[in-house]
Amino acid sequence: MRPASYYLVAGVQLAEEMERLRALPVFAEGPLAQRRPELKVRRASRKPNRLGFAVPSEFRLSVTAYPGIRPGDVLETLLHELVHLHVGRAKEAHGWHGPTFKRTLARAMREAYGVTIPIPRATLHGPYAEAIEALL
Numbered sequence: 624m625r626p627a628s629y630y631l632v633a634g635v636q637l638a639e640e641m642e643r644l645r646a647l648p649v650f651a652e653g654p655l656a657q658r659r660p661e662l663k664v665r666r667a668s669r670k671p672n673r674l675g676f677a678v679p680s681e682f683r684l685s686v687t688a689y690p691g692i693r694p695g696d697v698l699e700t701l702l703h704e705l706v707h708l709h710v711g712r713a714k715e716a717h718g719w720h721g722p723t724f725k726r727t728l729a730r731a732m733r734e735a736y737g738v739t740i741p742i743p744r745a746t747l748h749g750p751y752a753e754a755i756e757a758l759l
Contacts, residue, residue: 633696633697663686
């Protein structure tokens, strides 16, 4: 295990938050309830195109820290990637970000942060981060 400072991004302790999120009811019937995924924090000198990614086949995820990142951005990215590990690639159109992923992410956002916004059409990071920031 890495030192706690490795997981600290925008004041969010990612390892601790991931453990809290794994216990959400939305994840109760999936792999996150059974075991802890590998979590990496990438550090970038500017905002990247990919704020995070998940590799379900390796049960790992990554969140990118960059100058100006807000707690809402970090929390949205972490939960987004955890949903990828939970859902995997659904057998439907747009398997990575299709209807199953969007519904699961919306439910997870409600359970984790009390965020209830209309399900965004696009799956780009941002809408949930804004809602989380408004609640913080």
